[in-house]
Each structure stands twice: as C-alpha cells, then as structure tokens.
Amino acid sequence: xxxxxxxxxxxxxxVTSFLAVFALPSLTTAGGLLLLDRQVGxxxxxxxxxxxxLLWQHLFWFFGHPEVYILILPAMGIISEIIPVFSRQPIFxxxxxxxxxxxxxxxxxxVWAHHMFATGxxxxxxxxxxxDSFLIGVPTGIKIFSWLGTxxxxxxxxxxxxxxxxGFVALFLxxxxxxxxxxxxxxDWQVTDSYYVVAHIHYVLFGGAIFGLFGAMYYWFPKMTxxxxxxxxxKWNFWLMFIGMNLVFMPMHVLGLLGMPxxxxxxxxxxxxxxxxxxxxxxxxxxxxxxxxxVINFFVSLRRPATNEADPWxxxxxxxxxxxxxxxxxxxxxxxxxxxxxxxxxxxxxLADWRVGE
Amino acid sequence: xxxxxxxxxxxxxxxxxxxxxxxxxxxxxxxxxLILSVLFLRASQxxxxxxxxxxxxxxxxxxxxxxxxxSGVAAWGSERAIQAGRDRLLKLGLVLTLVLGLxxxxxxxxxxxxxxxxxxxxxxxxxxxxxxxxxxxxxxxGMVVLVINLARAGLGDYxxxxxxxxxxxAWFWYFVxxxxxxxxxxxxxx
Numbered sequence: 001x002x003x004x005x006x007x008x009x010x011x012x013x014x015v016t017s018f019l020a021v022f023a024l025p026s027l028t029t030a031g032g033l034l035l036l037d038r039q040v041g042x043x044x045x046x047x048x049x050x051x052x053x054l055l056w057q058h059l060f061w062f063f064g065h066p067e068v069y070i071l072i073l074p075a076m077g078i079i080s081e082i083i084p085v086f087s088r089q090p091i092f093x094x095x096x097x098x099x100x101x102x103x104x105x106x107x108x109x110x111v112w113a114h115h116m117f118a119t120g121x122x123x124x125x126x127x128x129x130x131x132d133s134f135l136i137g138v139p140t141g142i143k144i145f146s147w148l149g150t151x152x153x154x155x156x157x158x159x160x161x162x163x164x165x166x167g168f169v170a171l172f173l174x175x176x177x178x179x180x181x182x183x184x185x186x187x188d189w190q191v192t193d194s195y196y197v198v199a200h201i202h203y204v205l206f207g208g209a210i211f212g213l214f215g216a217m218y219y220w221f222p223k224m225t226x227x228x229x230x231x232x233x234x235k236w237n238f239w240l241m242f243i244g245m246n247l248v249f250m251p252m253h254v255l256g257l258l259g260m261p262x263x264x265x266x267x268x269x270x271x272x273x274x275x276x277x278x279x280x281x282x283x284x285x286x287x288x289x290x291x292x293x294x295v296i297n298f299f300v301s302l303r304r305p306a307t308n309e310a311d312p313w314x315x316x317x318x319x320x321x322x323x324x325x326x327x328x329x330x331x332x333x334x335x336x337x338x339x340x341x342x343x344x345x346x347x348x349x350x351l352a353d354w355r356v357g358e
Numbered sequence: 359x360x361x362x363x364x365x366x367x368x369x370x371x372x373x374x375x376x377x378x379x380x381x382x383x384x385x386x387x388x389x390x391x392l393i394l395s396v397l398f399l400r401a402s403q404x405x406x407x408x409x410x411x412x413x414x415x416x417x418x419x420x421x422x423x424x425x426x427x428x429s430g431v432a433a434w435g436s437e438r439a440i441q442a443g444r445d446r447l448l449k450l451g452l453v454l455t456l457v458l459g460l461x462x463x464x465x466x467x468x469x470x471x472x473x474x475x476x477x478x479x480x481x482x483x484x485x486x487x488x489x490x491x492x493x494x495x496x497x498x499x500g501m502v503v504l505v506i507n508l509a510r511a512g513l514g515d516y517x518x519x520x521x522x523x524x525x526x527x528a529w530f531w532y533f534v535x536x537x538x539x540x541x542x543x544x545x546x547x548x
Contacts, residue, residue, distance in 0.1 A: 025385070026388075033392075042487060044485075052398065
C-alpha cells in the first residue's frame with residue numbers, strides 16, 4: 001500500500017482530520033473569550049466598552065466554514081467508494097479527486113468572511129472573499145465530473161447504496177450552484193439571512209453529507225453485522241427521503257427570494273409565504289417517514305439470520321476480503337496492494353488493474 | 359518477552375511525537391487567533407493604553423521573560439542530561455524548570471496587579487487578563503507533565519536510550535516559552 005493507492009475515503013478522512021486540528025481551536029478561542037465576558041466581566045464582544053461583536057463572527061466563522069468541509073469531505077469519500085463498485089468501473093480521475101479534496105481543505109480556510117458579507121466590511125475585503133468563494137467551486141466541480149465520469153459507460157446497479165450516492169451527486173450539485181449565487185456579493189446582500197441561505201445549507205449538508213451517510217450505512221451494514229439490509233425497504237427509504245427533502249428545501253429558494261427571513265416562528269397572512277410553507281410541512285412529514293423506514297429497516301435487519309457473506313456487493317477494496325463482521329486479527333499477513341482495486345485484481349488476475357498498459 | 363520487545367525499540371513508533379506535533383499545531387491556532395483578536399480590537403478603536411510603553415514600564419515584563427527563557431534552557435539541560443545518562447543532573451534540570459516557571463507565573467500576577475488593571479477595564483483590561491491567563495494555564499499544564507517526569511526520574515524510569523516523555527515534556531515547554539515571546543511582542547512592543 002502506498003499513499004497513491006489509498007482508498008479515497010481514507011484520503012478524505014485524512015484531510016478532514018487536518019481541518020479539525022486547525023479549525024476547532026478558533027472556536028475554543030471564541031468560547032474562551034465569551035466565557036470570560038460572561039463570568040469575569042471582560043468586554044471582548046461588548047461594543048459599548050470597546051469590544052467588537054464582529055470579532056465574534058470572525059472567530060466563529062474561521063471555525064465554522066472549515067467545519068462544513070469537515071461534514072462534507074467524509075461523505076464525498078464515501079460515495080467515491082460506492083459509485084465505482086456499483087458502476088463496475090474504476091474511479092475516474094483518482095488523482096484529481098484526491099488533489100481537489102486537499103485543495104478544498106486549504107481553500108476552506110480562506111473563505112470564512114463570505115458568511116459576513118452584510119456586516120459592512122471594506123470593499124477590498126469583500127472582493128477577496130468573494131473571489132476565493134468562487135474558486136472553491138473549481139475543485140468541487142472536478143469531483144462532480146469525476147463521479148459522472150466513473151458512471152459513464154458503466155454497468156450501473158441501482159442498489160440502495162448507489163441510489164443514495166447518485167442522490168448525493170444530484171442534490172449536492174443544486175447546493176453547489178446555490179453557493180455560486182451566494183458568492184456574488186450583490187445577490188448575497190439581497191438574500192442574506194433569508195430562507196435562500198437555509199435552502200443552500202440543506203442541499204449541501206442534508207442532500208450531501210446526510211445522503212452520503214445513509215449510503216454508507218446501507219453499503220457497510222453487511223460488513224459490520226454479517227446481515228444485509230432489506231433492499232425493498234431501502235428503496236422506499238431512499239425515494240421518500242429524496243422526494244421529501246426536495247419538497248422541504250426547494251421551496252425555500254422561492255421563500256428566500258420573496259424575502260422570508262430566517263429564524264422567525266411566525267409571519268403575517270398577507271405575505272404570500274403560506275402556500276410554500278405548507279408544501280414544506282408536507283415534505284417534512286414525507287422526509288420523516290423515509291427516515292422512520294430506515295430505523296425500522298435497521299432493527300429488523302439486525303434480527304435477521306446472519307449470512308456472514310464476506311463480499312455481497314462484489315466490491316473492490318480490502319475490507320470485503322475479510323469475513324463479515326471482520327474477525328479479530330483479520331489479515332494473517334499484510335495484503336499486497338498493487339492498484340486501486342486490490343480485491344478486483346485478486347478476483348480477475350487476467351484483467352487486474354496493475355496489468356493495464358503491460 | 360513482548361515487554362522486552364517494546365523496551366528494545368525506544369521511541370520507535372513516534373506516536374508521542376506525532377501527538378505532540380498535533381497539540382502544538384492546534385495550540386498555535388488557539389494563540390494565533392487570540393493574538394489576531396487583540397490586534398483586531400486594537401485596530402478598531404482609538405486610545406489603546408500601552409501602545410508605546412516607556413522603558414521603565416517594560417522592566418518587570420522583560421526580567422520576567424528572561425526568567426522564562428532560563429526555564430526553557432533548564433528544560434533543555436534536563437533532556438541533554440538524560441541523554442548523557444546523568445540522572446542527578448536530569449532531576450536538577452526538572453526542578454529548576456519548575457521553580458523558574460513558578461517564579462514567572464508569580465511575576466505575571468505581580469505585573470498584572472501592579473499595573474492596577476482590572477479584567478473589566480474596557481476591552482484592553484480583558485486582553486491582558488486573557489492572554490496572560492491562558493498562557494499561564496498552559497505553563498501549569500506543562501508543569502503537571504514535568505512533575506510526573508520528575509517523579510518517574512526519582513523511580514529511575516529513564517535511561518539514555520529510553521526517555522520519550524522527558525523529551526516530549528521539554529518540547530511542550532519550549533513551545534509555551536516561544537508562545538510567550540510572541541505574546542510579549544503583541545502586548546508590549548507592537
């Protein structure tokens with residue numbers, strides 16, 4: 001095994017770990033200073049005594065923006081494992097995906113103030129943070145095209161893990177395009193603190209991160225427990241969540257453009273927001289039903305007789321070589337990894353990836 | 359026999375070093391954002407006291423800084439001592455590091471009270487309190503490690519080839535000394 005043959009999920013966890021080490025201390029600083037303000041009587045964030053409320057926002061978002069990449073990068077890694085297996089093809093653009101994950105990790109530290117476009121910062125500052133925010137669309141776009149390239153011309157098998165992975169690509173794309181809109185400063189000024197922003201965060205973090213985690217549950221559940229989850233319930237689970245999530249979060253774009261602010265619990269009858277909020281409420285119930293099916297599927301599947309099948313998906317990576325669930329001391333000797341798909345190589349010696357070009 | 363195998367490869371896996379490097383990285387961001395917060399507060403208002411302190415005002419902080427640097431030298435000496443297998447010198451170095459560290463913290467408390475400042479004096483009172491306080495907390499954390507190391511040295515746990523926690527304790531101490539130099543510059547010289 002070399003760094004150049006690590007599964008992409010491992011790469012994204014590595015980048016995520018670096019983000020956690022470098023982003024979270026800023027929250028510690030913010031929390032420490034807030035504690036002193038509240039308990040000792042200092043005035044870091046008290047404008048009346050020479051403090052600055054804006055300082056809180058800077059400290060919070062210097063943590064808060066890398067934090068969203070802490071949430072999304074592992075999910076990107078997960079679907080980079082699932083899509084090749086269910087497309088029967090090697091991942092397209094391995095190096096590009098890995099380098100773009102690293103680029104997202106680094107750029108993630110340079111865009112925090114795009115959460116603060118409406119705070120009256122100087123124009124030069126606005127311009128820099130706007131440009132950086134556009135820039136982060138490039139590595140993200142590279143990933144989307146790599147996933148599409150992996151599926152292109154493959155023999156697609158739409159099992160539940162693959163449904164969630166493809167759902168991720170579609171929904172994350174919507175959220176990514178919203179993100180581009182919000183990086184445009186005049187647009188951001190118009191829709192800041194409105195439901196447009198709420199729509200954006202849910203398309204990237206619910207449609208993205210959460211769909212990735214559901215895909216991971218269905219994909220690795222057999223490895224963890226030795227039992228398959230029900231495909232029938234899984235498909236209902238996916239479609240209810242997919243439809244429900246779009247019914248909840250798509251109308252938020254409209255509401256944001258109609259001027260509905262975030263963080264309100266009620267509003268006037270005459271604002272024209274009622275119908276869209278009704279659609280969202282119906283969507284929320286459908287979404288919840290989908291998640292309930294997952295919980296049922298999870299516990300029912302746990303009670304099924306174990307099949308202990310080592311490799312139910314005909315997968316590519318080493319975890320599927322050992323038993324399900326993996327026994328203690330899983331590999332008697334360290335397996336030799338000669339390509340990105342060591343298990344494929346072993347199952348198909350004549351077609352092994354490392355032979356390509358021989 | 360497994361125990362012996364582990365003894366046979368001192369510091370070989372380097373996990374302690376990696377962990378310390380991660381601690382130092384995270385702590386650097388913590389102090390970095392603290393200092394940037396101070397500079398941000400300073401830049402956003404006029405009439406910041408101590409922006410150009412006179413030389414007499416700098417005497418106590420400077421002497422105190424010198425004491426902390428000396429404690430760093432003592433920590434370095436303790437690491438060199440065990441490398442040379444000189445057990446008594448190791449203990450002396452650790453005790454000296456601890457004593458000088460305590461003198462420094464006492465000096466910090468003296469300096470803060472002498473200045474007549476209070477944490478709730480506008481934003482700047484809190485700045486001095488927070489920077490000196492968070493730094494002193496890190497010194498105390500380092501001292502906990504040094505005390506444990508001293509106790510283990512008393513039990514004869516260390517050899518010239520196996521003394522990873524002595525090195526790690528010393529390196530963390532160097533880091534905290536270095537942080538103070540930056541804080542000193544941010545508080546008194548900028």
